[in-house]
Amino acid sequence: MWSLKTKQRAVVLPLALALASITGCGMDDSGQSGSSVPAAGTKSLDDATNDTQRVSSDLLDLIKVKGKASEPGPRVSECGDGKDREKYFQMRHPWSLTPASGDELAGVMERLKGELPEHGWKIVHYERDSSRNKNLRLTADHDERKFSVSIVHLAKNEKPKLSVTVVSGCYQVPEGQRVDRY
Template sequence: MKTKQWLVALPLALALASITGCGMDDFGKSGVPSAGRSSIDDATTATKQVSSEILDLVGVKGDATEPGPRVSECGGDRDRETYYQMRHPWSLVPAPGQRLDGVMERLRDELPKHGWKIVQFERDNSRNQNFRLTADHDDRKFSVRVVHLAKNEPPQLSITIVSGCYQVLDGQRVDRY
């Protein structure tokens, strides 16, 4: 795995592992909580819904990247043909005249009103000191990480939605990664 991907994947895995409200029996050895049983299509729809809700809470018009949610392995000792999780990384570049000032504070304040628990809100250790926020939704078994790349040209938000670990429905198997 490339270093940059690893730097993104590790904090997201740790964020998911920090989701509370799950009994220890809900976790595999990977530390990712169980999200129950679901078809990949239904899990994709749920992930798109969470992404859409986050976009609404951002409250800034702009261009969001198009690639949709993708299936990934849960890791640990879980069978990759039976268990999977959803990841939806995307970014938002504000439309002309729109600014990202205050968006991280707005998310910090608004996400808890919608069932999210803020688990991290701080500047990172990068040269640019990007602001990052991580929040978990215990009931829905999703985690979101938002990074405000204020010094990018143009400034943008990098957003990643990650689900808990789903198990396929009886008679199905994970057939796409």
């Protein structure tokens, strides 16, 4: 029998992997086509962490549902595509929002689909996923901020919630610095 934590990982990991391919606006370091993860500029790990937290906080404000948000903050991951892992990194911030009542999530995905574009987000996907529960999933990119988000409404969970994964583009650390945590 799966524990709740195992079930959450089973949802978050595929989402993170899907986002890794979706955040690819198909740009390389110069902003040109080629790479699967867009370049996000030069930034320190601390600044990138703060930017990622700010994006997550902005999204939480847009969701407009009171509830308990999960605690873990953003983490550093590799950009992939053969990029030097001491110079290049990506931020990932998986979190969830569990309201007091699942009824509070009714209509939130449709509302987000309409409101996110007003805040610079481009809706990339809005569909039911292939899981047994046919969860509603929204994926959006913010080209200016170089972030992507996947929001899944887990309506049939014991406690209905939104599962959110925020992923940045690929940052390069400033000259003389290196990525020292994964």
